[in-house]
Amino acid sequence: MRILLFGILLLHACTSHLNSIDEESHYLKSNEVQIATPQVNFDTQFFKDSLQIRMDLNLEGVEIFYQDNSGKTHLYKQPITIYQSQILKIQAKKKGLIDSDIETIQLVKQSNKIKGAKINLQPLAHDNYPGNGPKTLIDFKKGDIDFKKNNAWLGFDSKSIMIDIELAEAESIETIYISLLQDHNSWIFLPENIQIYLDNTLKLEKTLSKPAAMQKATNRIIKLSINDSKTKKIGLHFQSLNTIPNWHPGVGNQPWLFIDEILIE
Numbered sequence: 001m002r003i004l005l006f007g008i009l010l011l012h013a014c015t016s017h018l019n020s021i022d023e024e025s026h027y028l029k030s031n032e033v034q035i036a037t038p039q040v041n042f043d044t045q046f047f048k049d050s051l052q053i054r055m056d057l058n059l060e061g062v063e064i065f066y067q068d069n070s071g072k073t074h075l076y077k078q079p080i081t082i083y084q085s086q087i088l089k090i091q092a093k094k095k096g097l098i099d100s101d102i103e104t105i106q107l108v109k110q111s112n113k114i115k116g117a118k119i120n121l122q123p124l125a126h127d128n129y130p131g132n133g134p135k136t137l138i139d140f141k142k143g144d145i146d147f148k149k150n151n152a153w154l155g156f157d158s159k160s161i162m163i164d165i166e167l168a169e170a171e172s173i174e175t176i177y178i179s180l181l182q183d184h185n186s187w188i189f190l191p192e193n194i195q196i197y198l199d200n201t202l203k204l205e206k207t208l209s210k211p212a213a214m215q216k217a218t219n220r221i222i223k224l225s226i227n228d229s230k231t232k233k234i235g236l237h238f239q240s241l242n243t244i245p246n247w248h249p250g251v252g253n254q255p256w257l258f259i260d261e262i263l264i265e
Contacts, residue, residue, distance in 0.1 A: 032098070033097050033098060034098035034101075035062060035093070035094055036059075036092070037090075037092070038055050038056065038064050038090055038092045038100065039055065039056045040054070040088075040090060040105060041056070042107070045105075045106065045107055045142050045179075045219070045221070046109075046110055046261065046263065047107065047108075047109055047110065048109070048110050049083070050082065050083050051081065051082050052080070052081050053082065053107075054079045055076045061094050061095070062093070063092070063094070064076040064091070065090070065091055065092075066089065067090075068086055068088055069084075069087060076090075083109075085106075085107060085109045087104065087105070088105045089104050090105070091103070106221040110263065111263065111264055111265050113264050114138050114165070114263065115138070116168040117166060119134035119137060119138065119164070119165055120163070121163055122162040125154035125156055126156060126157050128155065129147070129153055129154060129155025130151075130154065131151045131154045132151050134154075136151065136153075137259060137260070137262045138261070138262060141260070141261070142179065142260065143179070143219070143260035143261075145181070145183070145217050145218065145219060147183065147186070147188075147258060152260045153181060153258045153260045154258070154260070156240075156256065156257045156258075157254050157255075157257075158240065158254075159242065159254065160237070160238070160239055161238040162235065162236070162237050162238075163235070163259075163262070164233070165235070165236070165262070167231075169232065171230065171231070172228055172229070173229055173230070173231060173264050173265070174225065174228050175223060175265040176196060176224045176226065176236075176262065176263070176264050176265075177222070177223055177261075177263040177264070177265075178194065178222045178259065178261075179219065179220075179221050179222075179261040179263075180220045180257070180260075181218075181220070181259075182215065182217060182219075182220055183217040183258075184215055184217070184248065186256070187248075187253065187256050188255065188256040189240070189256070189257070190208050190257075191238040192207065192239050193205065193207050193239040194206045194208070194222065194236065195235075195236070196224055196234070196235070197234070197235030197236075198226070198229050199231050199232070199233050200235065204226060206224060208222075210241065210245065212245075214247070234264070241255050
């Protein structure tokens with residue numbers, strides 16, 4: 001009888017202790033909670049004259065801050081309007097909570113400099129992802145992360161892709177923007193290297209860092225700055241990863257490269 005009673009008391013004590021631990025695990029300290037990334041709403045990443053941007057996070061007491069091309073940080077109070085290409089860095093803060101992750105958004109003002117250009121692809125896009133032909137790259141239409149939604153993307157499964165652009169007339173160029181898709185689940189990777197040629201002369205080369213692990217699907221706009229060069233012929237050479245990395249289920253296979261837009265300023 002004494003043994004039975006002791007067992008009941010011991011069981012009750014252990015259960016009470018476990019319940020206490022379980023109850024505590026349901027409550028996080030405020031300084032352990034991170035704020036969600038603010039919602040940022042706008043019509044398009046490629047705009048003509050101006051673009052209005054709205055930011056929101058439905059949480060009382062939260063302040064949203066953004067940094068623009070000036071490098072200054074501003075408190076968001078009402079919708080903002082931009083008239084030039086901008087890289088915005090946006091973050092939410094609330095006293096007692098962990099700041100949100102920084103959301104970086106590239107917004108590009110359209111230029112007519114590329115309008116009417118002739119485009120040659122080598123090789124052509126894959127038959128499964130031909131977009132609307134080479135002109136897809138200069139139609140100012142941004143592709144969706146769900147690349148199967150429309151014909152905005154050109155998909156390539158080659159190690160090397162060359163895109164030659166001949167402008168209607170010689171133009172002064174300061175910046176080239178290349179819009180790419182990253183979707184590791186669909187075997188779509190950013191290129192390893194990009195080379196820019198002006199009038200058949202290598203002008204700029206950029207090497208991108210290789211991903212070390214699976215990353216979320218995202219639209220990525222690569223900004224390449226050129227020292228105010230006047231040209232009629234632009235060449236873009238993309239070097240894909242040799243194979244899909246060993247941390248990926250598709251290891252050893254050729255990755256895809258998806259491009260939807262090329263813009264110049």
